[in-house]
Amino acid sequence: MADLTTTFCGITSPNPFWLASAPPTDKEYNVRRAFEAGWGGAVWKTLGMEGPPIVNVNGPRYGAIWGADRRLLGLNNIELITDRPLEINLEEMTRIKRDFPEHALIASVMVPCEEQAWKDILPRIAETGCDGFELNFGCPHGMAERGMGSAVGQVPEYIEMVARWCKEATDLPVIVKLTPNITNILYPAEAALRGGADAVSLINTINSITSVNLDTMAPEPTIDGKGTHGGYCGPAVKPIALNMVAEIARHPETRGMPISGIGGITTWRDAAEFMALGAGNVQVCTAAMTYGFKIVQEMISGLSQWMDEQGHQSTADFIGSAVPNVTDWQYLNLNHVTKARIDQDACIKCGRCYAACEDTSHQAITMSPDRVFEVQDDECVACNLCVNVCPVENCITMETLTPGMVDARTGKVVEADYGNWTTHPNNPSAAAAE
Numbered sequence: 310m311a312d313l314t315t316t317f318c319g320i321t322s323p324n325p326f327w328l329a330s331a332p333p334t335d336k337e338y339n340v341r342r343a344f345e346a347g348w349g350g351a352v353w354k355t356l357g358m359e360g361p362p363i364v365n366v367n368g369p370r371y372g373a374i375w376g377a378d379r380r381l382l383g384l385n386n387i388e389l390i391t392d393r394p395l396e397i398n399l400e401e402m403t404r405i406k407r408d409f410p411e412h413a414l415i416a417s418v419m420v421p422c423e424e425q426a427w428k429d430i431l432p433r434i435a436e437t438g439c440d441g442f443e444l445n446f447g448c449p450h451g452m453a454e455r456g457m458g459s460a461v462g463q464v465p466e467y468i469e470m471v472a473r474w475c476k477e478a479t480d481l482p483v484i485v486k487l488t489p490n491i492t493n494i495l496y497p498a499e500a501a502l503r504g505g506a507d508a509v510s511l512i513n514t515i516n517s518i519t520s521v522n523l524d525t526m527a528p529e530p531t532i533d534g535k536g537t538h539g540g541y542c543g544p545a546v547k548p549i550a551l552n553m554v555a556e557i558a559r560h561p562e563t564r565g566m567p568i569s570g571i572g573g574i575t576t577w578r579d580a581a582e583f584m585a586l587g588a589g590n591v592q593v594c595t596a597a598m599t600y601g602f603k604i605v606q607e608m609i610s611g612l613s614q615w616m617d618e619q620g621h622q623s624t625a626d627f628i629g630s631a632v633p634n635v636t637d638w639q640y641l642n643l644n645h646v647t648k649a650r651i652d653q654d655a656c657i658k659c660g661r662c663y664a665a666c667e668d669t670s671h672q673a674i675t676m677s678p679d680r681v682f683e684v685q686d687d688e689c690v691a692c693n694l695c696v697n698v699c700p701v702e703n704c705i706t707m708e709t710l711t712p713g714m715v716d717a718r719t720g721k722v723v724e725a726d727y728g729n730w731t732t733h734p735n736n737p738s739a740a741a742a743e
């Protein structure tokens with residue numbers, strides 16, 4: 310059976326599944342049961358400065374987006390960092406590490422952007438026996454207005470500076486948690502690297518308003534008639550997170566930097582995708598909040614079964630395997646031609662493909678009076694919109710034309726050679742370079 314033991318920037322855990330810093334890791338009671346359920350590690354709910362405890366709202370703190378079956382797709386929150394006293398958190402972390410020495414325990418930290426504040430708190434937290442630190446430069450609400458969280462994460466110079474202070478203050482690994490509320494994820498990732506961080510983790514939550522109550526005319530969640538933007542997470546953010554992970558994994562400056570992948574991970578497959586794109590491990594929040602701690606057991610068994618099928622002995626065997634296949638648009642092969650194919654036996658004659666192609670694509674699907682839907686190759690541009698709107702899985706597939714065949718739409722013979730935009734005759738830059 311595949312060995313799921315994972316070492317991430319020097320921190321070993323029994324599997325690559327860590328709980329992200331959030332309500333699931335808010336207290337000893339949770340983390341103890343999480344580790345018993347099988348989670349490989351936990352990033353403790355973000356710790357702040359000693360002093361008067363953080364104050365959360367006393368009303369709803371979540372907004373949500375659901376699928377048609379009411380499955381939770383996106384979750385928005387306006388919660389702040391831990392509102393429990395630092396001393397209590399540290400005592401609980403110490404007990405957890407003592408009782409679960411094999412599991413990874415990471416302290417997430419957010420204190421004001423002052424050198425002494427970071428240098429004072431890190432050694433104190435290290436006394437718990439924790440395995441490393443995660444610097445929370447991500448929270449988009451509440452703390453950002455106080456000059457912390459994403460207010461730091463959006464300024465590369467601050468990231469570099471704080472990461473450097475932290476590396477001076479501790480010998481433990483320092484992970485910088487990145488905010489996605491920026492234009493280019495490479496800038497903060499490079500800054501973390503320059504500051505000496507051992508790894509980055511991403512993504513934290515995305516600025517969002519999930520809904521507006523049209524009776525009260527206020528954003529939700531609504532507190533006494535008013536709402537504010539919150540942080541968005543859950544399955545809906547996975548594509549954004551995957552792209553950001555891939556960008557860091559493939560960029561020459563940041564390539565090779567350990568990445569902890571976060572964002573919408575709900576199944577073992579989600580986790581494997583993050584890892585294939587370069588994440589050394591993954592962190593999960595919303596899925597645990599939706600389905601409970603035991604969801605990790607499905608993740609563990611699914612991942613190990615898939616690894617066995619693929620012949621992967623350890624996670625290191627496939628981490629980053631998909632990175633070489635991520636490229637820029639101009640390097641995609643323009644000589645690769647496909648056409649949509651409808652499996653008439655599987656078709657339930659709903660007509661969605663017809664409506665989509667007829668109204669918004671290329672009028673390439675015909676509908677007969679008795680509702681037989683057929684693709685016209687001379688119009689099909691192979692956009693695959695019909696595949697995506699068809700309610701029957703695999704009913705419409707894309708067939709690759711082999712070299713030598715004629716594309717009925719363009720009348721051109723399909724070439725065997727790879728040809729991209731950089732050399733395409735229609736590209737003025739390519740023509741100018743000749």
Ligand SMILES: Cc1cc2nc3c(=O)[nH]c(=O)nc-3n(C[C@H](O)[C@H](O)[C@H](O)COP(=O)(O)O)c2cc1C
Binds near residue numbers: 355390486514542595
């Ligand atoms: C209610 C809630 C509270 C959170 N609190 C924190 C926090 O204190 N520190 C932190 O770094 N991230 C916090 N997060 C962000 C998560 O750690 C994680 O980055 C994000 O939810 C994306 O992962 P997911 O899609 O699996 O939920 C919080 C998320 C939620 C939903």
Ligand code: SF4
Binds near residue numbers: 649674691692693695
């Ligand atoms: S692939 Fe696009 S163009 Fe071709 S039939 Fe489907 S929707 Fe129409």
Ligand code: SF4
Binds near residue numbers: 682
């Ligand atoms: S969308 Fe799918 S099931 Fe519906 S008519 Fe088209 S091919 Fe058939």
